[in-house]
Each structure stands twice: as structure tokens, then as C-alpha cells.
């Protein structure tokens with residue numbers, strides 16, 4: 001039994017990845033907990049009241065551990081009108097977009113979520129997008145909460161360990177959804193998991209968790225062989241009946257192969273991997289002009305919502321990892337977990 005399993009009192013070294021934007025549901029987290037893996041609530045984009053309701057639902061369901069994942073705000077300034085105006089013309093429905101959140105409002109939202117984690121004594125908390133503030137790390141650790149940082153390079157993993165994280169989730173370039181990179185601009189943060197894991201294991205002393213393109217026992221065994229102590233799985237759980245992903249999103253994942261995903265910042269202002277669609281192709285030449293996250297996300301929200309309502313995947317953010325070629329049908333959380341134990345002795 002490795003340190004990850006011991007510290008989290010888990011049977012299987014598997015984490016159901018937090019997937020913000022309505023994809024992670026309490027049904028998904030409950031089924032993950034029932035299946036003996038770590039379930040993850042995704043607090044990104046959720047109002048604190050909704051997060052509170054979700055924490056209550058999953059806490060009432062089982063005594064098993066679950067984690068809450070939190071987006072750590074960056075230092076982005078409010079965009080200037082001259083940068084916003086060209087996007088108002090390009091993005092259909094942008095006139096219905098909400099107001100941009102100031103950095104103070106983003107921190108307020110973050111701290112309200114941390115207060116809930118403390119109040120409900122959530123036992124595991126993970127952070128993505130930035131290093132969490134020192135004070136928050138100290139507060140949570142004092143209450144016995146286990147902390148996991150997310151990183152995409154060895155340098156980021158070392159910073160996460162120095163910040164006091166108990167474990168680090170390494171996101172390979174294969175991963176679906178937003179890139180966790182927070183030292184963007186320093187070299188190339190798109191590193192494949194095969195090279196990322198052993199280099200990170202050599203550089204830090206905390207348990208390393210592997211994320212990106214791991215869909216079944218083969219990926220799990222490879223990650224464990226590279227000295228990761230657990231894996232974090234996103235896209236396969238997105239395809240489950242318990243997921244809140246739109247049917248068109250699921251359908252596109254089933255129809256597509258690994259080479260049909262790409263990293264884009266056109267939807268949210270932050271790099272994320274998804275299945276290529278018309279919005280990405282038609283606006284590729286404007287990538288350099290995107291508004292900083294989360295402002296581009298706010299501006300494109302009405303467009304994405306309208307696309308969802310009209311079942312038009314050409315303008316949805318179809319987040320998915322490079323492993324989609326092996327995902328052939330809608331499943332359940334239990335079926336996904338079972339694919340990790342297909343070979344005797346896999347977990």
C-alpha cells in the first residue's frame with residue numbers, strides 16, 4: 001500500500017477528476033466514493049451556496065473521503081475596452097454576457113469556498129491554476145485537511161511542495177480541459193506524462209499523481225510503473241450517465257479520435273484541450289488577442305449556452321483529453337472504475 005492510499009484510506013489509487021462547468025455532479029461523486037476511489041467536487045464556476053449544497057449531499061451520502069477542488073485566482077487585470085470591443089463583434093450573443101469579475105471579487109469567491117471547506121471539515125482540498133496563498137495552506141493544514149496542488153512542469157511541482165502541498169497532481173499535455181500551468185511563458189509546459197512523471201518523482205518527496213489520457217488499467221499500470229502513486233481521470237468520467245456533460249459533447253467524444261483534440265484559449269482565455277470545432281478553426285488567427293481568463297470565458301458564455309440549447313457542438317467547448325480514441329460509448333462511473341481492475345492485480 002503506497003502513501004497515497006494510506007493517507008486517504010482508499011482501496012484504489014484513482015481520483016475522479018473534478019470537472020467544473022456542470023460536468024461533475026453529486027451523483028458522479030457519490031458513485032466514485034461508492035466505488036472506492038476519491039470523488040472530487042469541482043467548485044470552479046459554482047456559486048458558494050451551490051458548493052455548500054453539494055458538500056452537504058456528498059457528506060450525507062457516505063463517510064468516505066471526497067475532495068473539493070478550487071480555482072486559485074491569478075493576478076489578471078480588468079481588460080481594456082479596446083481589447084474587448086473586437087471580441088464583442090466576433091462572439092455571437094456577447095451583448096448578453098455578464099459583467100467581468102474584478103480580481104477582488106474572484107478572491108472573495110475563493111475565500112468563501114475555503115471557509116466552506118473549513119466549516120464542513122472537508123478532508124481533502126485540491127488547487128489548480130495558481131499556488132494557493134500561504135495563509136490558506138496553514139489554515140487548512142491546521143484543520144487536518146490534506147492538500148493537493150496541480151502542476152504541469154517539474155518546476156511548478158517543486159513550488160507546490162515548497163508551498164506545503166501534501167501531494168501534487170501532474171497534468172500531462174494529453175489531459176482534457178484547462179491546462180494547470182501557472183508559470184506559463186517559462187519554456188514549454190506541454191510535457192507528456194511519460195516524461196513528466198519520473199522527472200517529478202525525482203524532484204519532489206511528496207506523492208505524485210498522474211493525470212492525462214489514462215483511460216483504463218493499461219494507463220494506470222504505466223503510471224504506477226513510472227512511480228506515480230495514483231491517477232486522476234477526467235474524460236472517461238465525462239462520458240458517464242452520472243455526468244452533467246451535454247449529450248452532444250458526449251457524442252463528439254465517442255465519434256472522435258485522439259488527433260482531433262487541440263489546445264485553445266479561444267473559449268476562456270486560458271489554454272484548454274478540447275475537440276476541434278468551427279469556433280476554434282474560424283478564430284485560430286485571433287488566439288493572440290484573447291482576453292485574460294476568466295474574462296474571455298464570461299464573454300463567450302452566452303454563445304456556449306445558446307449552442308448547448310440548440311445542440312450545436314460547433315460552438316461548445318468540447319473539453320476532452322487525447323485518449324478519446326478508446327472511449328466508445330456512454331458508461332457509468334462503476335463501469336469506468338471496473339476498466340481499471342480488468343487485469344487481475346491492476347490495483
Ligand SMILES: Cc1cc2nc3c(=O)[nH]c(=O)nc-3n(C[C@H](O)[C@H](O)[C@H](O)COP(=O)(O)O)c2cc1C
Nearest residue numbers: 017019020128175176177211212213234235319321
Ligand atoms: C471537462 C473537464 C473539466 C475539467 N475541470 C477541471 C477542474 O475544474 N479542476 C481541475 O483541477 N481540473 C479539471 N480538469 C482537468 C482534470 O483534472 C485532469 O487533469 C484531466 O481530465 C486528465 O486528463 P483526461 O481528461 O485525459 O483524463 C477538467 C478536465 C475536463 C475534461
